[in-house]
Amino acid sequence: MSEKMEEMRSFFDKRADTYESHMRENVHGSRMYYEAVAHLIPDTGCVKILDLGCGTGLELDxxxxxxxxxxxxxxxxxxxxxxxxxxxxxxKLDRLTLIRGSYFEIDFPADSFDIAISVQSMHHFNRNQKLLLYTKILNCLVTEGFYIEADYVVETKLEERKSRESYEKSKDLSNAPDGFYHFDLPFCIDSQEKILKESGFHRVEHHSRFGNTSIFVAHKNSASL
Ligand SMILES: C[S@@+](CC[C@H](N)C(=O)[O-])C[C@H]1O[C@@H](n2cnc3c(N)ncnc32)[C@H](O)[C@@H]1O
Incomplete structure (x- = not known):
């Protein structure tokens, strides 16, 4: 069975009103990973954060x-x-700048953010798209900055390969034009760590796992948390 290809923006526009209850009720470990991401943020000072695919802001809550x-x-x-x-x-609108658009297209100012985060937004993209984006993220971080990603990640290479095959099949069947589609393309933990390192992050750690969601912390330089 092939999964239906639904255009990304309209997928989330249609579901915005029910999105939070869906995440809380149906995504195993969601409460814990949102809290775990928050506890990686220093609790004092005016930390500058870039949130990619912030959605309704469950992590920001x-x-x-x-x-x-x-x-x-x-x-x-x-x-x-x-x-x-x-x-x-x-x-908090005085401290919250919200930009509607694709993080692939929007320029990020260099050396500007202490921390970049993305939660449940990266599992729709392939290796080359991720390499491109992670390099942009690396460049927008300050010297001691780090990137936190909490996302759907599979356990094995076999599962990773199966999701790719299913994507290719659905793409062929639906004859979908180029664009962003809501389709799961999860990597396994090992591949995900490798892509982050290849993008230039100095140190990458698989921090924790809640259900199918893994949290990675990727440091721009050698500083520790
Ligand atoms: C599953 S939601 C996650 C929202 C939020 N981070 C959370 O964990 O609740 C994925 C979000 O990523 C956004 N998204 C997907 N691709 C994007 C892109 N290329 N640029 C910006 N946002 C994107 C979607 O619009 C959606 O709001």
């Missing part, structure tokens, strides 16, 4: 509990997801 002074730039394709985020955090 937890991050603001840990560090209420954090300044966040969030990028997302879906207007409706960003609207939910704005409604929840209307009291």
């Amino acid at each position: 937890e991050i603001f509990k840990v560090n209420s002074q954090a300044t966040v730039t969030g990028i997302d394709l879906s207007e409706n997801m960003l609207e939910v985020l704005k409604r929840k955090h209307f009291d």
Whole structure:
């Protein structure tokens, strides 16, 4: 059976109102990984964060509990997801810059963010797309900066290969034009670590795992957390 190819932006625009309850109720470990991501953020000071695929801001809800002074730039394709985020955090709009667009196309200012994060947004992309994006992320971090990714990751190479075969099959069957589709292309832990290292991150750690979600921390330089 091949999975249906649905265009990414409209997929999330249509589901923005029910997205948070879906994540809380159906994604195993979601409460724990949002909290774990937040606890990797320093709890004091005005930390500058770039959130790629921030959606409705489930990770930001937890991050603001840990560090209420954090300044966040969030990028997302879906207007409706960003609207939910704005409604929840209307009291922080002076510290929240929200950009509607693709993080592949938007330029990130060099050496500007202490921390970049992405939660459940990267498992739709292939190796080359990730290499390109991770290099952009690396360049926008300050010297001691780091990138946190919490995402759907499989255990084995075999599962990784099967998801790729299923993607190719669906793409052929649907004759889909080039673009971003909501289709799961998870890597295994080992491949994911290799791609981050190949992009130039100095040290990459597989920090923790909750259900099918792994958290990786990739350091720009040799500094430790
Ligand atoms: C599963 S949601 C995750 C949202 C949020 N980070 C969370 O964990 O609840 C994935 C988000 O990534 C966004 N997204 C996917 N591809 C993107 C791209 N190329 N540029 C910007 N946002 C993207 C989607 O619009 C969606 O809001």
